[in-house]
Amino acid sequence: xxxxxxxxxxxxxxxxxxxxxxxxxxxxxxxxxxxxxxxxxxxxxxxxxxxxxxxxxxxxxxxxxxxxxxxxxxxxxxxxxxxxxxxxxxxxxxxxxxxxxxxxxxxxxxxxxxxxxxxxxxxxxxxxxxxxxxxxxxxxxxxxxxxxxxxxxxxxxxxxxx
Numbered sequence: 001x002x003x004x005x006x007x008x009x010x011x012x013x014x015x016x017x018x019x020x021x022x023x024x025x026x027x028x029x030x031x032x033x034x035x036x037x038x039x040x041x042x043x044x045x046x047x048x049x050x051x052x053x054x055x056x057x058x059x060x061x062x063x064x065x066x067x068x069x070x071x072x073x074x075x076x077x078x079x080x081x082x083x084x085x086x087x088x089x090x091x092x093x094x095x096x097x098x099x100x101x102x103x104x105x106x107x108x109x110x111x112x113x114x115x116x117x118x119x120x121x122x123x124x125x126x127x128x129x130x131x132x133x134x135x136x137x138x139x140x141x142x143x144x145x146x147x148x149x150x151x152x153x154x155x156x157x158x159x160x161x162x
Contacts (some may be wrong), residue, residue, distance in 0.1 A: 062096035063089060070126035071135075072105040073119070073155045078138035082145075082155075099156055109153075116151035 040052040050058045065085070067074040076085060089097060109116050117125070119139070123132035140146055146155060 060096045061094050062098060063092075063094050064098045064100055065089075066100050067156075068100050068102035068105075071119075071122050071152075072102045072126075073122070073139075073152050074099060077143055077146075077155075078135050079142065081142045105152060116153050118149050118151055119146065119155070120148035122152055 040054060042053060043058060044051055050060070052058055065074050069075060074082070074085075080088075086097070105116075119136060120132075123136040123139075126132065127135060136148065140148065
């Protein structure tokens, strides 16, 4: 449960600050503007609105970043770094990312006494020795903060510091 909570907190806090306004705006009409310091918490609900600590409505604009395929880490890391992908998402005006995970991964962690497997094992298990090693090396080349001994859930802890 602590893993899932960490993922949700990471996904909602790590990437960008939400746009605040006194009146709600449709997501498509949100224009980049100077934003208040994040997170301006606590956030509270009032009817159908989510409001920051100053009482302003918060507009979340987000996307999914799938991580439920064979290896069970956020997809695309063999092509781009986490920082590059997050920066591109931010450039679209998004301020939240929902990371998706396979239920199978959580089941495997519970079955393994609460311990996740390493990226090396995940890639080899999903893609075979030759292809798994090749793709893992591509991921590590694009993401030097990761290593073969990083676990699948630890990948979500690495964030864009920019």
